[in-house]
Amino acid sequence: MTRIAVDAMGGDNAPFEIVAGAVWGAAEYGVGLELVGKQDQIEQCLETIQKEGFLSDCGKANGKKRVKIDVKSLDIKITHASEIIEMGEAPGQAIRKKKNSSIVLTVNSVATGSSEALVAAGSTGAAMASSLFGLGRIQGIDRPAIAVTLPTMKKPIVVIDGGANSNCTPQMLKQFAIMGMTFSKNVLGIENPRVGVLNIGEEAGKGNELAQATYNLLEEEKEKFNFMGNVEGRELFLNHCDVVVCDGFVGNVVLKVTEGTSSLLFRMIKEQFKSDFLGMIIGMLAKPFMKRIYEKINYEEFGGCLLLGVKGITVISHGRSKAYAIKNAVRVAKEAVVTGVNSKISESLGN
Amino acid sequence: MTRIAVDAMGGDNAPFEIVAGAVWGAAEYGVGLELVGKQDQIEQCLETIQKEGFLSDCGKANGKKRVKIDVKSLDIKITHASEIIEMGEAPGQAIRKKKNSSIVLTVNSVATGSSEALVAAGSTGAAMASSLFGLGRIQGIDRPAIAVTLPTMKKPIVVIDGGANSNCTPQMLKQFAIMGMTFSKNVLGIENPRVGVLNIGEEAGKGNELAQATYNLLEEEKEKFNFMGNVEGRELFLNHCDVVVCDGFVGNVVLKVTEGTSSLLFRMIKEQFKSDFLGMIIGMLAKPFMKRIYEKINYEEFGGCLLLGVKGITVISHGRSKAYAIKNAVRVAKEAVVTGVNSKISESLGN
Numbered sequence: 001m002t003r004i005a006v007d008a009m010g011g012d013n014a015p016f017e018i019v020a021g022a023v024w025g026a027a028e029y030g031v032g033l034e035l036v037g038k039q040d041q042i043e044q045c046l047e048t049i050q051k052e053g054f055l056s057d058c059g060k061a062n063g064k065k066r067v068k069i070d071v072k073s074l075d076i077k078i079t080h081a082s083e084i085i086e087m088g089e090a091p092g093q094a095i096r097k098k099k100n101s102s103i104v105l106t107v108n109s110v111a112t113g114s115s116e117a118l119v120a121a122g123s124t125g126a127a128m129a130s131s132l133f134g135l136g137r138i139q140g141i142d143r144p145a146i147a148v149t150l151p152t153m154k155k156p157i158v159v160i161d162g163g164a165n166s167n168c169t170p171q172m173l174k175q176f177a178i179m180g181m182t183f184s185k186n187v188l189g190i191e192n193p194r195v196g197v198l199n200i201g202e203e204a205g206k207g208n209e210l211a212q213a214t215y216n217l218l219e220e221e222k223e224k225f226n227f228m229g230n231v232e233g234r235e236l237f238l239n240h241c242d243v244v245v246c247d248g249f250v251g252n253v254v255l256k257v258t259e260g261t262s263s264l265l266f267r268m269i270k271e272q273f274k275s276d277f278l279g280m281i282i283g284m285l286a287k288p289f290m291k292r293i294y295e296k297i298n299y300e301e302f303g304g305c306l307l308l309g310v311k312g313i314t315v316i317s318h319g320r321s322k323a324y325a326i327k328n329a330v331r332v333a334k335e336a337v338v339t340g341v342n343s344k345i346s347e348s349l350g351n
Numbered sequence: 352m353t354r355i356a357v358d359a360m361g362g363d364n365a366p367f368e369i370v371a372g373a374v375w376g377a378a379e380y381g382v383g384l385e386l387v388g389k390q391d392q393i394e395q396c397l398e399t400i401q402k403e404g405f406l407s408d409c410g411k412a413n414g415k416k417r418v419k420i421d422v423k424s425l426d427i428k429i430t431h432a433s434e435i436i437e438m439g440e441a442p443g444q445a446i447r448k449k450k451n452s453s454i455v456l457t458v459n460s461v462a463t464g465s466s467e468a469l470v471a472a473g474s475t476g477a478a479m480a481s482s483l484f485g486l487g488r489i490q491g492i493d494r495p496a497i498a499v500t501l502p503t504m505k506k507p508i509v510v511i512d513g514g515a516n517s518n519c520t521p522q523m524l525k526q527f528a529i530m531g532m533t534f535s536k537n538v539l540g541i542e543n544p545r546v547g548v549l550n551i552g553e554e555a556g557k558g559n560e561l562a563q564a565t566y567n568l569l570e571e572e573k574e575k576f577n578f579m580g581n582v583e584g585r586e587l588f589l590n591h592c593d594v595v596v597c598d599g600f601v602g603n604v605v606l607k608v609t610e611g612t613s614s615l616l617f618r619m620i621k622e623q624f625k626s627d628f629l630g631m632i633i634g635m636l637a638k639p640f641m642k643r644i645y646e647k648i649n650y651e652e653f654g655g656c657l658l659l660g661v662k663g664i665t666v667i668s669h670g671r672s673k674a675y676a677i678k679n680a681v682r683v684a685k686e687a688v689v690t691g692v693n694s695k696i697s698e699s700l701g702n
Contacts, residue, residue, distance in 0.1 A: 088554045153618060163551055166559035200514055200603040203439045208517035208600045233607030237615040249559045250604055252551040256584030257605050261612040264588040267504060268647065272640045279640055285633045289623045296619065 001032045001075060004333045005115035008037035008045075009084045009102040010122020012320050018121060019045035020054045021326020023069050023076070028327060029334050032075035034115045036106040039080040046071050056323040057300070067323070077114075081105045084122075087319070091125030095133060103127055107134035110312045117313035117333035119304060121321045127314060128164045128307060135312035138342065140349035143168075144309030145176045145248065146316055147183045148255050151297050152237045158184050159198070159236070159244050162305055163252035170213035173197070173245045177218060177225055179308040180243035182345045187306075187335060193242035196231035198250060206230060210247060218245075262297050266290070303328025306336055308345060313337060352383045352426060355684045356466035359388035359396075360435045360453040361473020363671050369472060370396035371405045372677020374420050374427070379678060380685050383426035385466045387457040390431040397422050407674040408651070418674070428465075432456045435473075438670070442476030446484060454478055458485035461663045468664035468684035470655060472672045478665060479515045479658060486663035489693065491700035494519075495660030496527045496599065497667055498534045499606050502648050503588045509535050510549070510587070510595050513656055514603035521564035524548070524596045528569060528576055530659040531594035533696045538657075538686060544593035547582035549601060557581060561598060569596075613648050617641070654679025657687055659696060664688060 006022040008015045015037055023046070026033045035042050048054070053068040081102035085094045095104055103122055107130040109115045120127040124146075132144060148162035160180040165172065177195045184193035197214050199207040204215055207230070218227045228241040233254065236244060246254070269290065273283025295301055303325055304317035313336045317329045336342075357373040359366045366388055374397070377384045386393050399405070404419040432453035436445045446455055454473055458481040460466045471478040475497075483495055499513035511531040516523065528546045535544035548566050550558040555566055558581070569578045579592040584605065587595060597605070620641065624634025646652055654676055655668035664687045668680045687693075 087552075090556065152615065153622075166551065166562075198604065200517065200600055200607075201438075205441065208598070211517075211600070233604045234611040234614070236608065237611045247559070249551055249562070250601060253549065253584045253601055253605060254608050256551075257587065257608045258612045260585040260588045261609045262616055263585070264503065265613055265616050265644065265648070268644045269641070271504075272644055273637075275640075282633065282636045282640065286624075286637045289626075289630055289633065290620070293616065293619045293623055297616070 001030070002334055002337050003032035003034055003115040004330055005034040005036055005106045005109040005118040006326070007102045007106040007118070007120040007122055008035045008042050009081065010120050011317065013322050014121070015041050016045050017322040018326055020049055020056065021321070021323035022119070022330060023049060023071055023074060024067060024323055025327040025330025026074050026076070027069050029331050031330065031334050032077070034077045034079055034109050036079045036081050036109065037102045039078055042078050046076070054323060058324060079105055079109060085126040087123050089123065089126070091123060091129040094126055095130045104130050104134065107131050107314070111135055116337045117315065119315045119317060119326065119329045119333050121317035121319060121326065124163055124316055127316050131307055131310045131312065131314040135310040135314070138309055138311055138346050138349065139351045141175050141179070141309040143172055144307050145179060146305045147180060147308050148251065148305050149188070149302060150236060150258060152239050154239045155190055155242065156188055157236055157239070157242060157244060158188070159246065159251050159254055160308070161246065161248035161251045162255050163248045164307060165248040168210060168247035170210060170217050173210070173214040173247070174217050175309070176245045177243060178348050179345050180245065181225070182348050183306065183308060183341055184242045186339045186341050186344045190242050192226055194228045195225040195243045195245065196228045196241035198233070198244045198246035198254070199230035200232065202230050202232065204229070214245065259299060266294065300325040301328060303332045306332065306341065308341070311342065313342065352381070353685055353688050354383035354385055354466040355681055356385040356387055356457045356460040356469040357677070358453045358457040358469070358471040358473055359386045359393050360432065361471050362668065364673050365472070366392050367396050368673040369677055371400055371407065372672070372674035373470070373681060374400060374422055374425060375418060375674055376678040376681025377425050377427070378420050380682050382681065382685050383428070385428045385430055385460050387430045387432050387460065388453045390429055393429050397427070405674060409675060430456055430460060436477040438474050440474065440477070442474060442480040445477055446481045455481050455485065458482050462486055467688045468666065470666045470668060470677065470680045470684055472668035472670060472677065475514055475667055478667055482658055482661045482663065482665040486661040489660055489662055489697050489700065490702045492526050492530070492660040494523055495658050496530060497602070497656045498531060498659050499602065499656050500539070500653060501587060501609060503590050505590045506541055506593065507539055508587055508590070508593060508595060509539070510597065510602050510605055511659070512597065512599035512602045513606050514599045515658065516599040519561060519598035521561060521568050524561070524565040524598070525568050526660070527596045528594060529699050530696050531596065532576070533699050534657065534659060534692055535593045537690045537692050537695045541593050543577055545579045546576040546594045546596065547579040547592035549584070549595045549597035549605070550581035551583065553581050553583065555580070565596065610650060617645065651676040652679060654683045657683065657692065659692070662693065664693065
């Protein structure tokens, strides 16, 4: 049975929502768990869940439901971690100083083979640094990157890097392209994925130094990358390509602006329907339709993003994740184990 | 009477849609025009408009209408320009080589005082380079920047730079903050605007080198800038601050991802309502409500963005602008003349 290690102390809603999501995922996707964090707190969470279950959004649009899980029927291992890395700490320093922190020990459980994948909703920097340090890089990859999947009208598009590296070189973006293609092909099932460079104009020579140099690098091996050239922010959602490379600063901005825009629109729509009595009725009728859209784009459905390029599977979840998102992150982790995306990346690099 | 110079040859839909939008704006906002471009083509456009009017989106959501304008009643000057700068050309080179291009002569008309502001929908790079070269920089500003106004639930937020400078220094971003504050206060009417740095985390020390250094610069003069610290992409729409600074690469990505996300959502909603018969009926009932939202966020309503930091008023419109957007760009140009935003920027800098 696949075992997933979960940093029970990471994220705004730790430990309860994280533990709840983890056991929910374990029950739904048939995996074992290794919960890493303060043992007494984890045990207390499990006890409450066994006794009372927990209230959770089930996809926010479906409203809250009480979820009941028979915790005792699951294969759960608890690993005690006495320390926690907080959001504000400098990741590199923190993982060296706090060797008994929950994220370091969660990574350790994958490094030693006790678990096969990990889920982390705490500091992204700490999750990345500890994965890099604890699992090591895949040969040929300088820096791991976060692969973000965005919804479009047709096939989902991969934006890489979604926030692991704020300062990047063109060579790094070329490696992101290789990892993104492997992910797109093996996890999303897209044949011969097309790669683009995120830029602020279509023409060659547009954009900042990084985008220009990356364009030139990929253009040199146009066929290998099925290279489509530059892609603008607007075109991300139009299926002009399947994998878009950018530095982690820009990628993270893309991810969060997408989230912010859709949440603004849904709020505006809600408000607009409230503006008069007729609107309230039409709004009520329209609700189930809007729900279906909300589900298509809600980050909680995606659960988490894979950190690609390390020798192990690290799923990075949103810091604001609650149980439902963590449940889906467990699914993402399991899928990554099943598809063996890491060994495929290794193959793509000729290792 | 205020006269607005319009580059009639710039943009995907030039010259007809540009000329149509310009005369529409002139009629609606009571300004004179200087249309710059191929004289025969402009005259032909004016003739057609006088005779037949033109079909135009009136805010896309309101559908197309035939617009009738009595061109002869307007104060229109035509300035012949024999050359055009195309989208693919390197801006710096192009404006030096094509001294008789429509954009260079449009800028020239403001530089010589023939017009008081200009509207350009062609190559943003060329509009910026020719404005910089032809109008000169405001003292204390190293590089002009594009001020983009994004809608939120409450007050609009200014993102600066929206695409003029792909490679920036922290010092430039500090100047953008000054210009953005002046714009927010004088054009948007926001008292004591709050400034933030666009970043990928809230804590100091997050993000790339540029964001970190800019944070430190603004933090040093915290009170002057009413400095709110870092702002994430998601929070842009939550009114955590009024002015957000970033380099033009990131700002342009923000702008276009916002556009792309909202257009994706509207398409998804449309599609969803079409999924069954009941949906079609509810969709029809919901349409007027959706229209009102669409208008709130549609770039065509905004018309164009001001290029701040040059000694003159340059409104940069979307390359895809049609008549309705250009009409609104004329409004933006007139407002900038009336509010005297440039001299206010000059004052803020203690010139």
